[in-house]
Amino acid sequence: MKEKVAYISIINAIAIIAVIIGHLDIAGDKSVGTPVVNVIERFGAFQMPLFMCVSGFLFAMTSGYRKKYSDLVKNKVIRLLIPFVCLSLFTFAFKLCLPSSMLKHEVGFNAGYIFKIFFIPFRGPVPHLWFVISLFTIFLFTPILKKTMGKTMFIVMTFLLLSMLTFTPPHLKMLNIEIFAMDKTLSMTVWFYLGMVMQLKNMSERLASWKIAIATGFIYIYLIYFVELSLVNNLVCMLVGIVFIFSLSNRLAEMLPNLFGSWRNYTYQIYLLHMYPIMACKFIYRKHIIVCDDLWFWLIWTVSLLSSIALPTIIAKTGKNMPLCLRRLIGL
Incomplete structure (x- = not known):
């Protein structure tokens, strides 16, 4: 049971990172950093199917x-x-x-x-x-x-x-x-x-193989970046992506059971609250406090990603000591 909890927690952590990256619209389409971000975002296309x-x-x-x-x-x-x-x-x-x-x-x-x-x-x-x-x-x-x-x-x-x-x-x-x-x-x-x-x-245990993880990883990358996705291909792509993440997470849970630390236990609260730090970072970026070059873009992008995980986690951990009626407001 502990192994199941470990790898499911890792899956949730990977999924929430993909969701946050998909929401990091720091500067809009004209940003010099956006083309690279789009490549990163596309890799996480499995995010919502994986969460479901x-x-x-x-x-x-x-x-x-x-x-x-x-x-x-x-x-x-x-x-x-x-x-x-x-x-x-x-x-x-x-x-x-x-x-x-x-x-x-x-x-x-x-x-x-x-x-x-x-x-x-x-x-x-x-x-x-x-x-x-x-x-x-x-x-x-x-x-x-x-x-x-x-x-x-x-x-x-x-x-x-x-x-x-x-x-x-x-x-x-x-x-x-x-x-x-x-x-x-x-x-x-x-x-x-x-x-x-x-x-x-019991299909997840059968997927616990590096061979499956590597094979599905390559197939997913090929489908997501090099194939013009039709409706059927999109279904296959998401299915392959889910198998890839399940298989990879199974292996990672054996090697690094504490991967992503304690915040992975609060992925629901992170999902609920992550847009607030992103809004704050977006405001800071657009105020042009520093010249908007590549370095500034990636600095704010990274801060936005990390704060979107850290702040909801802090709120969730603090909320554990609050009355039940308040905890329920953020799904605790």
């Missing part, structure tokens, strides 16, 4: 899989919806106090925008929190997903069906519903389901 896969894996591994449905939903309301509402309202109030020139996603004090805060997360004050709502929605449907966990034929058919929903052509507007992040939920459920299958069928 790990969520399904942990769901099947822990007692949540056997919980009564009402208890599961109650737990996820506390764990997911309360932080979502809290951080959305806090960020909304904070952004209202800022000039619009500082905001990539503008806010408004009107009925339409208030509706977006609660029901269209990707268009709300904290766009990346769509993941939290999608994850909650998927948990609502876990009884259906669990019923398919029997014969291999049922699992394969379910995976193929969910894959079809993942890559439904954009012109099918009925599946492009942004309310409650349903559009993204439809494209992510397949990865949550894959995580459940990997745990229940």
Whole structure:
């Protein structure tokens, strides 16, 4: 069990680093550092499918899989919806106090925008929190997903069906519903389901091989950088990327069980809070305190990355000593 916790923690750490790098829009497209950053960002394209896969894996591994449905939903309301509402309202109030020139996603004090805060997360004050709502929605449907966990034929058919929903052509507007992040939920459920299958069928242990890690790593790099991705190729690419990270993390957990230190235990809090240090660093960079050359760009980029991990971790560790009602605001 300890080995499982170690390698899953490493997977979470890799995933959150990829997410943060994807959000480090320090200077915009005109920055001299951006071309290199784009190469780095592209490598982490597996980030959200990987997060969903790990969520399904942990769901099947822990007692949540056997919980009564009402208890599961109650737990996820506390764990997911309360932080979502809290951080959305806090960020909304904070952004209202800022000039619009500082905001990539503008806010408004009107009925339409208030509706977006609660029901269209990707268009709300904290766009990346769509993941939290999608994850909650998927948990609502876990009884259906669990019923398919029997014969291999049922699992394969379910995976193929969910894959079809993942890559439904954009012109099918009925599946492009942004309310409650349903559009993204439809494209992510397949990865949550894959995580459940990997745990229940003990697939992760079979992937614990340097040969698999190296082979899938090379294939992933080839697909992500040298292949013009079609819908099917994209599915294959994400699948290969997930296998690569699972296999690599298994091996790393044996060699370096404490890799990424104690902060890897707070990846959920880092995900919830990482945009605040990024916003601060972006403001500092755009104030042109130093001449905006390559060195300045990479200095702020690095500080932004590190602070996005360190500050939420400090808040989470400090929050452990706070009353329960306050801890729940950041998912503790």
